[in-house]
Amino acid sequence: MGEKIKIGVSRCLLGDKVRYDGGDKQDPFITDILSSYIEWVPVCPEVEYGLGVPREAMHLEGNPADPRLITIHTKIDHTDRMKVWVRNRCINLEKENLCGFIFKSGSPSCGMEGVEVYGDEGESLGTGAGLFAQEFKACFPFLPVEDEERLHDPLVREIFMDRIFW
Ligand code: SF4
Secondary structure (H helix, E strand, O other), X not given: OXXXXXXXXXXXXXXXXXXXXXXXXOOHHHHHHHHHOEEEEEEOHHHHHOOXXXXXXEEEEOOXXXXXXXXXXXXXXXXXXXXXXXXXXXXXXXXXXXXXXXXXXXXXXXXXXXXXXXXXOOOEEEEEOOHHHHHXXXXXXXXXXXXXXXXXXXXXXXXXXXXXXX
């Protein structure tokens, strides 16, 4: 087999225990099947940004088109510092020559779409993208991106595979 192509991936999907609760979200399609063909470039925005494991869970609040990243109970607002971090991380990723990215669905950092955005009272205001995924898509508008949930659909999976190996 020739040289493997490089794909970015939310690190918890590889089985690394980096989630806020100390767990992982290993996805067998990613670790058992795709790993034969792909060199992973793992990114965990929350850990690399400096938050520990375990850590307080965060969610998105405010304007769904430009949401804020807030810890759920203590209401610490990480938005501005995280935006600086994600910008620098995306510049750094340009050197990797990635052929695509697989994001963790539903995450306020990694979710590429459909992440719940809340108001002050915990009411739903709509959905948006996690801060890292949003910046990544802006920096690499032509790269194929998916999340692990969508990749469970055979058609989505086939289209993604065609695009990354094209
Ligand atoms: S979803 Fe993203 S930020 Fe959360 S644990 Fe996984 S890689 Fe880290």
